[in-house]
Every structure is written in structure tokens, then in C-alpha cells.
Amino acid sequence: MEDEFAKLIRRINPPRVVIDNDSCEDATVIQVDSVNKRGILLDVVQVLTDLNLVITKAYISSDGGWFMDVFNVTGRDGKKLYDQELISYIKKTLESDDHFVHSLQRMVGLVPSEEHTCIELTGADRPGLLSELCAVLTDLCCNVINAEIWTHNARAAAVVHVNDGRTGRAIEDPERLATIEGLLCNVLKGNNDLKIAKMTLSPPGVTHRERRLHQIMFAARDYEKIERSEGTVVHDQNSRPRVVISDCTEKDYTVIIMRSKDRPKLLFDTICTLTDMQYVVFHGVVHTGRTEAYQEYYIRHVDGVPISSEAERERVRQCLQAAIERRCSEALELELRAEDRLGFLSDITRIFRENSLSIKRAEISTKGGKVKDIFYVTDVAGNPADPKIVDSFRSQIGPGTLQVKWNSDSSSKPAEQTKTISFFWGNFFTFPSFLIKSCS
Structure with missing residues (x-):
């Protein structure tokens, strides 16, 4: 009965999305008004993130029965959204009852x-x-x-x-x-x-x-601290995300304040983690600067109770830090495009291993017989990858094109390679040693 009543209220008060390119000088403003429901904030952020939009600011308010959020967004190029097809898609998707059906590839x-x-x-x-x-x-x-x-x-x-x-x-x-x-x-x-x-x-x-x-x-409890093996880099604790958790006794909220390096999909990662940990964001504000992001949330558990113990507070702190750190931003980004074949990924990753490069994160996709693979790599100890090792790939891998994107903060970034570099690798597809046995 409660579910049917919620559907009725939503039909009477359908979501309304306003997309404005005039009120802000450097971003497109997207305002979402809707009947409140559990998980709606994550739904909206997920749609914007999957479109590769950059959320520079956000103002969140969902106290009571109504959800009112404002997002300042740009494209990855830092410009406003003027593509009418994209604007129409955002509006149609956020005003529909089934956000997810529009991005099944993810x-x-x-x-x-x-x-x-x-x-x-x-x-x-x-x-x-x-x-x-x-x-x-x-x-x-x-x-x-x-x-x-x-x-x-x-x-x-x-x-x-x-x-x-x-x-x-x-x-x-x-x-x-x-x-x-x-x-x-x-x-x-x-x-x-x-x-x-x-x-x-x-x-x-x-x-x-x-x-x-x-x-x-x-x-897998990746938020728990473990003993590091010898030779593994232990990163400066000052570079880790800072998470402060306090009480707002006047309104019976728990307040979470986070400061970290800004990066794509940061807001999605933190909201996703809070949602999956069964917390609800009632109010919040997000600001991003040139390098740092500031996030402030007023939350309660889904049962309406704020965080009540130091153990729970510490667990939330660790989980949010882990959520921010899972997307390795310090690694060297390599993008490979080539013809697909059985065993291609096995051969590529073997060459990474033979060159003492460790893959910290990877996105593999195949479409129309073409491979688009993105790898984030460091050396085996977690240090920045040596540009000379990257260059040595040319003699080992064939006619695919490799784009190397140097992290601007990385000390290993060579002065003469500040722009995206393309390598056309050697004869990878013709060497007998790389032939794959047939599947019989």
C-alpha cells in the first residue's frame, strides 16, 4: 500500500528538471525537483556521471517529502552544455521513472x-x-x-x-x-x-x-588497514582524503566534511558509498577548486538515527577514504585501441608484467571488432611509471595506437612529453611467439 501511495504521489507531482545556461558564468545549472524517495540522489548523480559531465558544485536538500538539488556542471572540456540533444536527453532521463534503462552498457x-x-x-x-x-x-x-x-x-x-x-x-x-x-x-x-x-x-x-x-x-573490507610488505610504497598520510565526522545535535544529524584532491566521478563515489552503507543525505554542499574538492553532508541512518558510536564513526571515515582512493589517480593512464582477437588482452597484460608495470585499474571494452582498453599503471612498488619503460613497448606490440596521459602532479612526467603522445607499436601481431593456440 505504501509503495502504491508513493507511485500515486509521484504521478501527481512528476519530477521537474530545469537546465539553465544563463544564471552561471562558467557552468550549466541543472535543478532537479521531485518527490523524495530513497536513493534518488545517487540516481541523479549517476546519470550525470555516466554522461562524463563534471560536477563543479552541488546543493542538496531532501528533508521532508521533497527532493530539491542544484548541480553546476560542465563537459570534460570545462565548457557549458549547449548540445540540445544532450540537454534533451538529461531532461528526459531525469524526469523518467526508470533512470537506469538509458545506460545499459554500464x-x-x-x-x-x-x-x-x-x-x-x-x-x-x-x-x-x-x-x-x-x-x-x-x-x-x-x-x-x-x-x-x-x-x-x-x-x-x-x-x-x-x-x-x-x-x-x-x-x-x-x-x-x-x-x-x-x-x-x-x-x-x-x-x-x-x-x-x-x-x-x-x-x-x-x-x-x-x-x-x-x-x-x-x-572484501578494503577499507581496513593491512600490513604493507617490504618494498611497497607507503604514501604520505597528509595526501589521503581528510574526513571529519561530527554531530549536529540541534537538528539530530551527523555532519561529514571531506577534503580531497578533485577528480572525475568523486561525487558519485562518495554518494554511492553512503547509500550502500544505508545512510541518507538530507542536506549537503559540494565545491571544487582547481585541485581540491570540498564535500559537506548532513546524514542519518535509514532508520532515522544519526551515528551514535565512535566505532561506527571510524568505520564510516575509513569507508569514505577507501571510496575516494579506489580510483587510482596517481597512476599513468594508457589508452590502447586495436583490432580485437581472442587472447589479445592476455598478450597485452603479459607485456605489462614483463616490463615490471603493475595495473592498478583497467577499463576494457570491445565494440564492432575494435578494442578500447584503458590501463592505469605504476611500477610494482606503486611508484610512478618510468617513461623509458613505456617507450620500450614500441618494439614489442604491434599496430595498435597507445595514448599516454601524464599526470600533471607526477614527478615522473618528462618535460618534453607534456602533451598526449601516440606510439605505433612494433610487430606484435606478426611475431610467432604471440600466436594463440586454437580452441578445439
């Missing part, structure tokens, strides 16, 4: 699928892990269609779409899936005592892929 858990099987992987991170996983999938004649891989605090998580390399269809045979699971879990376990290695099929229903990765990493 969804997992679409069960069943005839084109691919969606698997989720969790394990202890180590240099070369992705290379070993890809080698196993290639040996099992599994072709990786799309994937996203995150690592943080010695944990690794991945959502991977695979199909049968022989038929191009989803893998459904239970025995074959059991074999894949057993071999992948053996790789994920390695020699580490962390009992987090597992492979599962994505659960039924629709879940945003990056939100699912946050959930997997949270379940």
Missing part, C-alpha cells in the same frame, strides 16, 4: 544474456594478477568482451563479461563454469592468506557496474 546482472556471461572476481592484489587471470581465460577459450578492474589496499575486484571464443555466445554449461571458477579462484588466492578469493555470477537484477565494484570492495 550495467551488470542482466540475466540471462545470450551474448555474454557476467562474472565477478574478488581476491588479493599482486603484480601480474590481471595477466594471470587473462591467461587462464584465454586457455579456457573465453573471450573478454568488457571488463572493469579495481585494486585498493591489497584487494582486487573485477566485473567481467565473457563469451565462448568458439561460438561468440554466453557460457552456460554448469561444468564449464565450475572449471572456470576453480581455476580463476586458484589464481586469485595465490600465496596470500586473505580468504577473499572468489568468482560468482552476477546476481539477478540490474546493478550499475561501478556501484557493484564499490560493493565488492566493501565486502
